Amino acid sequence: MNEQILAKRLKELRESMNLTQSQFGDLINVAQTTLSSYENGSKTPNIDTLYNIAIKCNISIDWLCGLSDIHKTKNFSSYSDIFNLIVNICKSIHIDIEEYHYSQDEYDMSLIVKNPILNEFLTKWSKVKAIYDDKTIDADTYEIVVKSLIDKYTTDTLKYDNFVIDDMHFSFLSNE
Incomplete structure (x- = not known):
């Protein structure tokens, strides 16, 4: 786990929810001072705290820890999340991309x-x-x-x- 990425993403998550450190700390059951130390990278949350954050904020632990660029495992929030998932799947399994043209403006794409x-x-x-x-x-x-x-x-x-x-x-x- 990359502690700098974790610290940055924790702060990014809190700010995206428009919460103060105190409010976010209350949400995830940690003191504001503890959250501050997580966000500045001087402390690292334990696995139970990471799990708690993931559940309460509906995000992926992999994203939080810097192992993935996909924020959520369910209910994707943007096409970017889906595209990242497809690209990562294609890194793991051999998938071809085929294009079928019907006319100059009409075509389909398929993953094989x-x-x-x-x-x-x-x-x-x-x-x-x-x-x-x-x-x-x-x-x-x-x-x-x-x-x-x-x-x-x-x-x-x-x-x-x-x-x-x-x-x-x-x-x-x-x-x-």
Whole structure:
């Protein structure tokens, strides 16, 4: 964890919420003087405090600690959050981008997944999403089924795989 980034992001978070140090300290259950020491980098909050901040402020601990540029793990606040996520996924899994032109002004873009585990998940998820979209199941059931699908892949760890593009070698993570 980079303490300078953590200090900067804590202050940035507090200021984005338009709170004083005292108000933010009350929110996260720390004294104003403790928060001040976090923001100036002379102290580092423990994991329980970081977790508390993440939950109460609806932000990602990874962002807070400087491990990610994505502020939130759910309910993205801007296209930038989504774009950062896509770029980071493409750093981990081999995904091609294809463009289909219909006319000069009309075209579609597609992400082509080259990972069999991700393809398997996407196939299963698309079936569940289809029955949710046609209102065969409600939102609560959809969330439970999707969580169950995701949980099945907890033990599937990513492994490096090499491939070649235009005579340049790249290493991407893959389960193959």
